[in-house]
Amino acid sequence: MFSHEAQYEIIKVLNNNVILAFDMNKNQELIIVGKGVGFGHRKNDILKLSNNEIEKLFITYDKKMKNQYYQLINFLDEDVMAVSEELIAMGEKSLGPLNPHIHIALTDHIGFSIERIKQGIDVNNPFLNEIKLLYPEEYRISVEASKIINKTLNVDIPESEIGFIALHFHSARQNKKVGETVKYTSLIKRLIEIVEKELNVQFDSTDLSYIRLVSHFRFVIDRLEKGKSEENPILNRIKTEYKSSFEIAKKVGKCIEDTLSLPISDDELGYITIHIQRIKLNKRL
Structure with a gap:
C-alpha cells in the first residue's frame, strides 16, 4: 500500500x-x-x-485549545494520553467525525476517572439507563473503550463510568458541550419520574413502556429544538376521552418548557397522552 x-x-x-x-x-x-x-x-x-x-x-483551531492540551500533557501520565487518543480514533472510525475538543474533554475525564477508581471512590451515574437507550452506538463504543483501558492500563472501568464516556462521545458527535448532553439526558429522566409519580408505578429498564416513553420524549425534544411540531388530528378526542392522562401530559410539558424555555403545543401533549394512557392500560391502572 x-x-x-x-x-x-x-x-x-x-x-x-x-x-x-x-x-x-x-x-x-x-x-x-x-x-x-x-x-x-x-x-x-x-x-x-x-x-x-x-x-x-x-x-x-485556537490558542485556548492548545493551552488546555498542554496542561493535560503536563498533568497526565503518557499512557493515559496514548490510550485516550486510541479510544478517540476508534470512536471516529465507528461514529464518524468528532468535535476536536473531545481530545481535551474525554482525555481529562478518563484521567480523572482512573484516579478516582484507584482511590476506591465510587461515582453514581443517575442517567445510566437513559444513556443506554438514547445513545446505543456511543454506549457500545464505550464498552469497547473500557476493555482497551483494562488491557492497557489494568484498570477496571465500572458501568457508571462507561455511561459517562458515552456522553462524551455523543457530545462530540453532535458538536455539543457535555453539559448540554447531560441537561438533555437529565430532562428525560425527570419526565420519566413525573409519569412514574403520577401513575404510582416504577418502570424497569427493560420494560417496553419505559423504552417507548424514553424514545418518544427524545423525539419530542428534538422537534422542539428544531422548531417543528407534529399535528395531532385526534387531539379533541384525546382531551375528552383521556382527561386524567392529558393532565399528566401537561405536567410533563411544563417541565419541558421550564427546562428548555420552549413552548410545547397541545398537539405534542396529545401524543404524550397516548403513551401515558397505554401505560395505564398495560398496568391496568
Missing part, C-alpha cells in the same frame, strides 16, 4: 509520543500523536513522517 510522507516542523515536543507541529505542505498547525514521534527531537527540527507513523493528528 502506498504510504504518503509529509514534512513537519516541530513547534513543541509535548512528550515522546505527542508533538505540536507545523504541516509544511498544508500550512497549518496541528498536534501529531504517534509512537516515538517526539523522542530525541526539539523545537524547529524538521520531521518527515509517513501516514503509517502517525496514529492520530488533529488541527489546533
Whole structure:
C-alpha cells in the first residue's frame, strides 16, 4: 500500500509520543500523536513522517485549545494520553467525525476517572439507563473503550463510568458541550419520574413502556429544538376521552418548557397522552 510522507516542523515536543507541529505542505498547525514521534527531537527540527507513523493528528483551531492540551500533557501520565487518543480514533472510525475538543474533554475525564477508581471512590451515574437507550452506538463504543483501558492500563472501568464516556462521545458527535448532553439526558429522566409519580408505578429498564416513553420524549425534544411540531388530528378526542392522562401530559410539558424555555403545543401533549394512557392500560391502572 502506498504510504504518503509529509514534512513537519516541530513547534513543541509535548512528550515522546505527542508533538505540536507545523504541516509544511498544508500550512497549518496541528498536534501529531504517534509512537516515538517526539523522542530525541526539539523545537524547529524538521520531521518527515509517513501516514503509517502517525496514529492520530488533529488541527489546533485556537490558542485556548492548545493551552488546555498542554496542561493535560503536563498533568497526565503518557499512557493515559496514548490510550485516550486510541479510544478517540476508534470512536471516529465507528461514529464518524468528532468535535476536536473531545481530545481535551474525554482525555481529562478518563484521567480523572482512573484516579478516582484507584482511590476506591465510587461515582453514581443517575442517567445510566437513559444513556443506554438514547445513545446505543456511543454506549457500545464505550464498552469497547473500557476493555482497551483494562488491557492497557489494568484498570477496571465500572458501568457508571462507561455511561459517562458515552456522553462524551455523543457530545462530540453532535458538536455539543457535555453539559448540554447531560441537561438533555437529565430532562428525560425527570419526565420519566413525573409519569412514574403520577401513575404510582416504577418502570424497569427493560420494560417496553419505559423504552417507548424514553424514545418518544427524545423525539419530542428534538422537534422542539428544531422548531417543528407534529399535528395531532385526534387531539379533541384525546382531551375528552383521556382527561386524567392529558393532565399528566401537561405536567410533563411544563417541565419541558421550564427546562428548555420552549413552548410545547397541545398537539405534542396529545401524543404524550397516548403513551401515558397505554401505560395505564398495560398496568391496568
